[in-house]
Amino acid sequence: SQQGEEDPQALSIQEGENATMNCSYKTSINNLQWYRQNSGRGLVHLILIRSNEREKHSGRLRVTLDTSKKSSSLLITASRAADTASYFCAMGFNTNAGKSTFGDGTTLTVKP
Amino acid sequence: DTAVSQTPKYLVTQMGNDKSIKCEQNLGHDTMYWYKQDSKKFLKIMFSYNNKELIINETVPNRFSPKSPDKAHLNLHINSLELGDSAVYFCASSQDIPGGAEAFFGQGTRLTVV
Numbered sequence: 001s002q003q004g005e006e007d008p009q010a011l012s013i014q015e016g017e018n019a020t021m022n023c024s025y026k027t028s029i030n031n032l033q034w035y036r037q038n039s040g041r042g043l044v045h046l047i048l049i050r051s052n053e054r055e056k057h058s059g060r061l062r063v064t065l066d067t068s069k070k071s072s073s074l075l076i077t078a079s080r081a082a083d084t085a086s087y088f089c090a091m092g093f094n095t096n097a098g099k100s101t102f103g104d105g106t107t108l109t110v111k112p
Numbered sequence: 113d114t115a116v117s118q119t120p121k122y123l124v125t126q127m128g129n130d131k132s133i134k135c136e137q138n139l140g141h142d143t144m145y146w147y148k149q150d151s152k153k154f155l156k157i158m159f160s161y162n163n164k165e166l167i168i169n170e171t172v173p174n175r176f177s178p179k180s181p182d183k184a185h186l187n188l189h190i191n192s193l194e195l196g197d198s199a200v201y202f203c204a205s206s207q208d209i210p211g212g213a214e215a216f217f218g219q220g221t222r223l224t225v226v
Contacts, residue, residue, distance in 0.1 A: 031212035037153075042116075042202060045214035086153060092212040100215070102147075102155040 004089050004103030012109040019076040021106040023089030024069075031092040032065055033100060034074045036085045043088065046074070081112045115139050118203045118218035125193055126226055133188045133221045135203030143167075144186040145215070146178060147202040155202070161186050162208060193225045 004025040013019055023032070031050045035043040047063045049056045049072065056063045062075040076083055086107050090100035118135040125131050137144060145168075146158040159178040160168030166178065175191045190197060203218040 033212075033214060035217075040220075042217035042219045043155075043204075043215075045216070048212060048214050050212065088155065090215075100212075101157070105153050 004091050004101065006087075006089060006103040006106045008106060009104070010107045010109070012111065013079060015079060015081055015110055015112050017079055017110075019079050019083070019108055019110070021074045021087050021089075021108070022071060023073070023103050024071045025089075025091045025103075026070065027093065028067075029091045029093055032063075032072050033090045033092065034061075034063055034072075035088045035090060035102075037088065037105070038085045046087075048092075076108075079108075079110045081110050084108060084110045116203055116205055116216050116218040118201075118221055120221060121219060122222050122224075124224045124226065127193055127195060129193050130189070130191045131193060131223070132190070133201055133203075133223075135186050135188070135218060137184055137203075137205040137216070139205055139207075139216060140184075141205040141216070142183060142208040143206050144180065144183070145204045145206075146186065146188050147204060147217075149200045149202060149220070151199070159186075159188075190223075193223075195225050198223055198225045 007022045033048045034046040037043045049065045060077045065072045086105045088105045089103040092100045116137045143162045145160045149155045158172045161180045164180045177189045180186045200220045202220045204215045206215040207213045
């Protein structure tokens with residue numbers, strides 16, 4: 001299966017702490033994206049990292065990609081209650097990110 | 113303005129009925145998709161269209177038929193609805209560029225078959 005696995009499945013932290021989510025996949029990718037999904041809402045794109053990149057930043061988000069280990073991580077620093085959501089990684093095996101295969105997601109709860 | 117909009121947001125219907133979900137994107141993207149998210153939040157791609165042509169058709173019952181009248185619209189028609197079709201269906205779109213591009217998702221249609 002090309003499906004990605006995310007770890008942990010659920011994460012609960014206090015506001016201000018950092019949250020790290022991991023994603024592993026099985027075959028070579030073109031790119032890997034991270035999305036956030038608030039309860040009852042659609043997915044919102046966070047970061048896309050290409051296979052020739054190792055790290056990307058966006059505000060409080062940091063994504064790393066290790067193609068030799070076929071894994072990626074999403075770090076959210078100084079978390080806020082509003083970061084509470086499900087986070088999905090998606091592996092792009094073709095040129096178009098929308099054809100991606102999604103991981104099972106990590107549910108993050110940030111307690112105020 | 114909503115980038116990817118789908119209607120209806122909620123759909124409750126009886127087994128055996130036929131229903132449609134509509135999707136429109138105003139981003140000028142070439143490619144549109146339908147995803148299904150089950151009760152465990154697992155997201156699976158169903159169909160992908162590029163410039164009105166079907167390019168991905170995953171293992172989906174043929175009761176599901178996508179229709180793309182133009183590249184800004186991708187509708188999903190479902191015949192003879194079954195209980196197992198209950199899920200949230202997401203439409204998405206993206207630009208087709210080398211190296212990949214982000215996908216923009218609609219807000220989802222929660223389908224409940226009773």
